[in-house]
Amino acid sequence: MDRLLRRAPDAEWVLMYRLGLSRKRIAALVCAEPNTVGYHLAIARRQDPGLEAEHQAADPAPHPSPKDLARMEVIIAWVSAEGRLPQDRACDRGERSMARWLSGRRREAAAGTLDAAYRNGLAQVPGWQENRRKSEDEARWHRRLDQLVAYREEGHDWPRHHDYDSEREHTLGVWIHTQRYKHRRGELDSVKFRLLDDAVPGWQTGRTRGRPRRPFLRSGGAKTGLVDTL
Template sequence: MARWLTGRRREATEGALLPAYRDGLAHVPGWDGDPRAAADEARWHDRRAQLVAFRAEGNDWPRHHHYASDREHTLGVWIHAQRQKHRRGELDPAMIKLLNDTVPGWQTGRTRGRPSRQ
């Protein structure tokens, strides 16, 4: 069934979906959506929320190398990827704004060397 539906999605995108299929599938909510893209976006928002919680606990920016826990590693890899996408101009402006609003300083992260004394 999934393979068949994938074929109909492709046909709809190409403008080649038969009217009988189009009319029948119109009764199925979300049939023409991209479930993988929706799952990726949900995962992005989940990781952002996890990062907000991680920082709220008083932790420094998560590391993707020399990490102390699996949680820190997961978040470190994720924020590193967001920084790389931002530098290449591939990060959606809405996501940049959301990161700026919820985790200020995300673009710079940790400073090299020892933490500053306060």
């Protein structure tokens, strides 16, 4: 009641509204009735025609509702059970929805508007703020390494990035050529360097000019011995 008796509009409430807080949110923060806050804000809008535009432009991240927080807990439990973050291209609709939710929180964190409740809760999810493209690039790198290991185990020589026999060889040839180039420039991550050394020894040298391709067995058992040079 004291607020109603004081001259309206209340300067504190007007400032909060100007910063983007809703009437209900302001009422909850100052322990007042929403109608009381609305009364003050109505007068403030009449006195300052630009107030509403400033309120709309501020558009702060909404305070999480109990439903929002419950959604976060479901996602945290899912990540804990699956051992990975949800993917936005997954076949499962629920997983795609969780990935989009996390993407929204990631944008808020980058903009500095992530609510403390989300920040504290998501602290239980390692790596949730990592850039999605960076994560996908890392996954692709390890996938290419596995593919190169399989390619070599089949008896093939090192894949070429030109004069290749198949798209598979071309893809792997470009990839390993890039790793060699980065290594020569000192740009290859030390962990990746060790992984390459352990998984595919000799990757730095590759083919020797004029050396014939190693024979390998096709699925029918016939041996081939094509000669190829870089």
